[in-house]
Amino acid sequence: MKELVRCRPCGFVMEKDKLGDVCPACGLPHKVFEPYREKVSLNRLMILNLDLHPIAIHLSQSFMVLIPLLFLKQILTPNFYSQESDIIIEFCISLLPLSMLLAFITGIIDGITRFKSLKPPLLRNKLIFGGLIILVSITLFFMKNMNDQKGLFLLISSLGLAFAISLGLIGKKLLNVILPGKFPQKKAKPKPYNE
Structure with missing residues (x-):
């Protein structure tokens, strides 16, 4: 090694x-x-180095961001590339539940592999927010043929985006746990003003 x-x-x-x-x-x-x-065994490290969870979560987060933005675009500018927006929205809504389920499963595998438990509060909160986003994604999927409800779509997808942001912030805290920097950085001394 x-x-x-x-x-x-x-x-x-x-x-x-x-x-x-x-x-x-x-x-x-x-x-x-x-x-x-x-500090991680070679077998566990091999699983973690596949980066399955980061890849899955970034894919699902992309859909989660695009959906409310495109609905907002359709509400504000309904005639600007309307058909194209409809196609992209339907594509995102159709793949969101599957991508979120994949992110959820890989997150469980990652959590068990990295931390050996899903019981710590941060991991438990990640599971809760992940479950809420899956619920939002399934709701949007079953609503996708209700084209006249753009305001409701915007509201529900924005709620999902808020859950996704919360999930990302929790993930950031866990990343700081995994890669702590313990060397204090010195603040630069102010330079004297020369006239």
């Missing part, structure tokens, strides 16, 4: 022999790196 190092400020982990003059993630000098030992 290759020797690993980790950037103390940002938590970026890489192979020591690939380290250049600066951290590829945050740009600080290579001297801020420290030796790092992977």
Whole structure:
């Protein structure tokens, strides 16, 4: 196994022999790196390195953002590419439940693999918000033939987007747990004003 190092400020982990003059993630000098030992078993690491959950969640979040934006566009400018917008909305609504279910399942696998449990509060909250988004996506799917209800579609899809944003913020907190940076960054001293 290759020797690993980790950037103390940002938590970026890489192979020591690939380290250049600066951290590829945050740009600080290579001297801020420290030796790092992977705490996850090789089998678990192999599953995590497939990145199934991040890929699935980004796909579903894209649909979740597009749907209310396109409904808003149709309400504000109903004659501007209306047919094209209808096709894209129907496509997004049709794939949203499947993509959310995929994100939910891969999230469970990722959570169990990474944290060995789904009981911690942040993971439990992720499951709750993920379930709410699946509920919204199924509701939109069964409403998709109600073309005259654009305002209701906008309301429900906006609610789903709010759930998705909450889910993303929880995920960000978990990412900070996984990749903590513990090296305090020094604040730059103000430069004296020269006249």
